[in-house]
Amino acid sequence: MMVGPFAWRLAAAALAPLLPFHLAWRARRGKEVPGRLGERRGLGAERPPGRLFWLHAASVGETVSALPVVEAMARRDPALRFLVTTGTATSAAMLAGRLPAALAPAVQHRFVPLDVPGWAARFLDGWRPDAGAFVESELWPNLLAAARARGIPMALVNARMSPRSAARWARAPALARAALSAFGLVLARSEGDRDRLAALGAAGARCWGDLKAAAPPLAADPAALARLREAVGTRPVFLAASTHPGEEALAVAAHRDLARDRPDLLTVLVPRHPERGPAVAEEAAAAGLAVARRRAGGAPGPDVAVYVADTIGELGLFYRLATVALVGGSLVPHGGQNPLEPARLRCPILLGPFTQNFEEAVARLLAAGGALPVPDGGALARVAADVLSSPGRARALADAAAAVADTHAGLPDAVAAALLDLLPGPGGAVEFQPCPPGLSGSTTV
Template identity: 55%
Template sequence: MSGVLHWGATMAAPLLRWTLRRRVGRGKEDPARLREREGFGAARPEGRLIWLHAASVGESLSILPLLAELGRRAPAVDFLVTTGTVTSARLLPTRIPPELRGRVTHRYAPLDVPEWITRFLDGWRPDVACFVESELWPNTLLACAARGIPLALLNARMSQRSYGRWRSLAPGLARRLLGGFALIAPRSAEDAQRLAALGARELAAPGDIKLAAEPLPADPAKLEALRGCIGARPVFLAASTHPGEDEQILAAAAELTSRWPALLTIIAPRHPERGAAVSALAGGAARRSEGKLPGVAAVYIADTMGELGLFYRLATCAFIGGSLVPHGGQNPLEAARLGCPVLFGPHMENFADASAALLAAGAARRVPDAAALAATLSGMLTRPEEAAAMGSAALHVVSAATDLPGRLAGAVLALLPGKAAGQG
């Protein structure tokens, strides 16, 4: 199977180049950095180097506490962080702790083509390679193993669907790939069971590193400007919405404003480029990307990047997008970490454990549709003490993993061959 994947990816390289160029035209790739996808652009620093790969925004931001702890414990070690999306590449550098910015380099991850991976590894020569969640790229992992690079799988995730596919289509390859990791830190007990059934051996105690992330930041001056504009109005935030949800959000908001005329509904689309379309659905609502403030309007479109921290701090309650449509939901912990009561729809498969923990603690409520969303929000606006209790419960949930970054950092640094980690 590994030989088939090797030659298959090699033969597919011309098609992959064409696909990358097409993605440039859709804004999905950075044309100035496209060669990084083929493994070019190495600029390895002297000394020890730990490589961490995270697929996109959520995964890359989740490792920031781990990165900070690694930097504190190993002052002579540098870090390479790779991701696969333009959004993550833009946002991650702004979130790196100031004391680490000279020690962290970002690159786009090379695609899983043997020649491209070889070029990447020849240039960077990482001492340890860490992959986050479900990033099991066969040619990449096998190439690292062939060079003797210690491998770690952090916040390891194996959904029931992925487990079924690996077990039925490539159980031998799954066993070989998972068996090559010196450390696997599963996200949950369920993930640990599935990984073990597929052949994982070096399993650490379960723990979700996304619980340990720092609260989303907010520019104080921008926050003050918004607070001055909004005043005492109650705020309903629909965060990270997907197509097909905005209409439902607006329907719920319209039902509520008949009873709560001062209510401000803020819609933050998951992809800011949808701002114009969402604004049109809302009858030409003001858009933050155009420099406008909410004013006295009933709906405001927050179509900018990296500002959700502002709106969670303003929200009376937050609905988590990607959950009224079958997308699988977005991260509810970002709201919980700021003490914001959480609502979400029936589709939270991507964050099943986090959403279950919030529901069990009374920090969140699940709503099946727009009508239930409106009814639930109305109840929270009528009884603000219940919303406050939900916010307090949310803070309690996310405090449960405060020691996890330290435990993971110690385990990763133990993989560094040779000298003690702090000696470089």
Template identity: 60%
Template sequence: MSLAGPLWRLGTAGLAPLLGPWLHRRVRRGKEIAARLGERRGEGAARPPGRLLWLHAASVGETMSILPLLEALAARAPDLTLLVTTVTVTGAELLMRRLPPSLAAQVLHRFLPLDVPAWVERFLEGWRPDAVALVESELWPNLLAALRARGVPAALVNARFSTRAARRWGWAPGLAREMLGGLRLVQAQSAADAARLRALGARCVEVPGNLKYAAPPLPAEPAALGALREAIGNRPVFLAASTHPGEEAMVLGAHRAVAPLLPGLLTIIVPRHPERGAAIAALAGGLPLSRRAAGALPGPGQAVHIADTLGELGLFYRLAGVCLVGGSLVPHGGQNPLEPARLGCPILIGPHHWNFAEPAAALLAEGGARAVTEATLAASVMGVLTDAALGRAMAATASRLAAAGAGLPDQVADRLLALLPPGPAAGRVEWGGAGRDLSC
């Protein structure tokens, strides 16, 4: 056993008394729901009888990627309860908003307990999952140790493990080996992710592909879309989607450079965190603007529209003539470029796109997206908005690439169901260790 594991356990247990005030501060900032803080301590279990598969997705992107997987699991195992946990409130809200009505009775949501030993134990004793699937890179030492001690089969699906993450875990190789080696199945997004995971101790590593290739197109409420189309008319639209701090100033600079050359230009900024809307408006420095959070539409007099609401990005991809993928002009790692690809929106990607390295590289290599920097952003926006044939070609290529993973959710569902006991578990006396071994 590595020294890092016991140190983490002691440290998190010691911090537990301080986490209550921290959680209440998060409530005041809109990062937690006051009535559900008990879930962060592992409370609130309401386990139904029968088999239960727990899937954990940290935030919005991970949650959206498993929606087709939930449908595939439910279709194959109608008796199965699917417990979905998230870290973020936004992930929870979008899950409930996007979950098909047919799945509502089969899917339960809770917030992930913080990785405090007693809180993890309480959660596991209350829910008693038959198997667990963690999404992308959600590796929590106390949680994984508790699952391993109980013999609960655990998988890491759609695993993303960047060079930076591998370097960080390289400082605690023993702990990484314990966590990854205890997983019954690892399904990596790419061969490079798989190699890094194997190097740190993961076993039974497969490379089926990226679930985000199989996600459905982002939805758009028809009435809202119609109102926006009417308000915008035939103006050229530049969209900056899911932006992070530091990017909005670059986007506004590009707008100021392009607007004199392209009359009527409307720039729409959709911040990754909607609560930043007022701060972004302050950056505009006199540019006439409107804010969606205030209920405003982008009228003819506005140069900039700040879409500071949640879950409406599908509207704006359908309206834009070109979009910048946020998080890629600053060292955040980039948001999901497949979302605009599915909706026929020409794509610009900055140099920082390691969160989606494989799809971004494919889009850039085949002409479905263009690489930009702060210095070249304005010229690229101008180039795409003034060349309709170029925009159509980019969109067609991106759409083709985004359709590559249509059958992946079914494949992943089959592998996860193989971790479960073969029949209903309601009558089983012993809990844990009931999953079947997988052939790798």
């Protein structure tokens, strides 16, 4: 199907009258904040005085990886103000909880407007950013066209373009070229991403590495962690982190197999979308297991076999608590969540076969012996048992993973300097060591 910019614009405008009903439906499902639906139509601008930088990060992972860049930009230019847009309620809650106190007054959050021409124009005319950046893979053609028409310098950082997404965009080459032409700077996270972006029209794309490899460790409240450790005691903990539908059933089945030899095993399920917590708990209970839910006030006491951690922003607690962890989204065809998060916390890692969202990081972890592959759900208990039964193996996995996660420490500062160079005023060329040869893009999925 050949779709160009004009056809996309017409289609989006035609759908606009129906989109408020779609937003209301999402709000009923907990995917939007009811009192802030106007922001999705470009309303709610409160532009601060001075220079304003706009950063768009679609969801939680992109927001977490971008925060060190925002902090580095603020250190270099304390007067700069930031507008951060996201597309999910969970990312908004996470941003509010993770922003350092010193940085919070300089940052305003809004939900990104849907890609309707009039809504995009209203948003940009209200906020009037001096420059902006998109993180990873969201390309909204009308919003980007509106930014380009207003002369707003834009960058695409930690740019990601999976083979599957590249194939979809290739069916609309004019639309892809138009969207990518809005970016004067494209910094890809891997050589493979850079090549796919260049083939779609981002001719000047460069690879500086993955910001998620440079992110700080996930936060954890010390008092909450102490309470959890007291409740768990010396029990081994099998964690299934950031799971997607279908993976919880596989983790519960693995728990039943593992518990034959380890009757004191605690399995912790952290669904990627916390609103699924009640359904996840019901599924585990239907398997005959004693279940507690964190959001309902439950604790992982000695009589609990499965603990459902259906809260926002607490994954750092459970990676610190786990004896071994499955990184979710990798046992079902989702593409995997970020494996560098457990690596930074020295948690032994298990990865299913669907890891294309983090192909470079996974390739490096597996090559270094920092993670164990799980070929399918049926093998999950066997591979987890290999770690649970061998503390030495667990330490070796954790050490190797931590070494991999320690790369690209200077990347946030380098990206910050490049983004500041987009703003009006004096600046200079920014250089950074490109992706290490033989690592980035070395795995194809």
